[in-house]
Amino acid sequence: MKVLFSTTNKHKIAEANETGKIYGIEFEQINFPYPETRDEKFENIACEGVRYVYEKVNKQVIVEDSGIIIDALNGFPGTFSAYAQKKLGNKGILNLMRDVEERNRTGKYISVVAFFDGKILKTFVGTVDGKISTRERGSSGFGYDPIFIPLGYAQTFGENPEPKKEISHRRKSVEAFCKFYVKYNEGVK
């Protein structure tokens, strides 16, 4: 089964297909950038995005919005994670947190997949708790991976991307979507 996934980010497609193949789903990238509002809820941005893309392609489609919420920064960068990464980079985040003690360096990655077929609009949320490292470590993955240490691990996602396949926010949201979609597709047939 092919599922259209609108994103400008090839990494997301690759990660999604790691999960999709378990469920017999192949995600196919299409690129319809959608206007993002300043909403601070990932669900809202994903829902508005998937409706926008659906109107363009008139086919069932998913989008995914994700980011990192850092507790010591009042939730920053949250839904502005891509923008903050572009402007400030991981070095900027580390500078912002230079005075933050180890025990307060908590945060989480969030991923929300939104699906729309013209009638049914559904969202699937995945999160992974962790800590922000004190320096960039490793170069695997993308975005905040080199400064994100998932709970229960010693290495950042940048040093060791293996756990992402099992415990990442995107793994969880995509898997939740896949489970839904397998049933949905049976219902459609």
Place this chain on the structure above:
Amino acid sequence: MKVLFSTTNKHKIAEANETGKIYGIEFEQINFPYPETRDEKFENIACEGVRYVYEKVNKQVIVEDSGIIIDALNGFPGTFSAYAQKKLGNKGILNLMRDVEERNRTGKYISVVAFFDGKILKTFVGTVDGKISTRERGSSGFGYDPIFIPLGYAQTFGENPEPKKEISHRRKSVEAFCKFYVKYNEGVK
């Protein structure tokens, strides 16, 4: 002459009226928060905002969008200045710039007033160049004023708000609007 000014920020009204009184214009606050896009151009946000508010009130109206562009931070926080102030505060900005040398601490405040009467859409831009201080100084004004030293001065806008009346970004954008509006109003009569 009264001019409707849609903003949630009373400080902006007070500042605008300092300028407006010179031109016989009184700015009256109305509060119609408009959805801001993630556009990185102040002009676009102001234009979209004033069109939105006009549709709500069906009367000629202005909005103002402003922020600070910091060169060493790739233009951050720019059109996200209010959000960054809320999440990170001036301490956050100072942390981001902790390693930035004096000569590279340049930035500017920008203000864009947008006017719409249902037909004519006009924008008025004001800027003030300056530097980002190394610590918060003074408590006058609001936003980034305690860390912004206008070019040619030694004190921040937070320490000495007097220069704002003459050289601030908002002074300039509002004055440009006032000059336009006096003529516009003569034409309408």
